Amino acid sequence: MTPYSPEVEQAMATFYGSLREKDRRRYAAVEAAKLGSGGLAYLSRLLGIDSHTIRRGEADLKNLPDVPPERVRKKGVDENGS
Numbered sequence: 001m002t003p004y005s006p007e008v009e010q011a012m013a014t015f016y017g018s019l020r021e022k023d024r025r026r027y028a029a030v031e032a033a034k035l036g037s038g039g040l041a042y043l044s045r046l047l048g049i050d051s052h053t054i055r056r057g058e059a060d061l062k063n064l065p066d067v068p069p070e071r072v073r074k075k076g077v078d079e080n081g082s
Helices: 006-018 021-035 039-047 051-062
Strands: none
Touching: 006 021, 006 039, 021 039, 021 051, 039 051
16 A cells, blocks of 8 residues: 555545544545555544544445435526526
8 A cells, every 4th residue: 555645645634624523434434445455544543533433434335325416507597597
């Protein structure tokens, strides 16, 4: 596993700190999965969270409700905004 640069680590930690608790563990789980072997321990150290919290985030991600697609434009509005 290759760690992220210090700039990316700082951005990740800042973003992580801006999230609600449930979203924090889900974000950590996604990042750990992207990194593969060693990712969980690395993210645990980087973000200052317990590895069990990341595992709980992994479980959360397996049970997410379906999210309907969002509309980009308001109904009845064409490309020109009228």
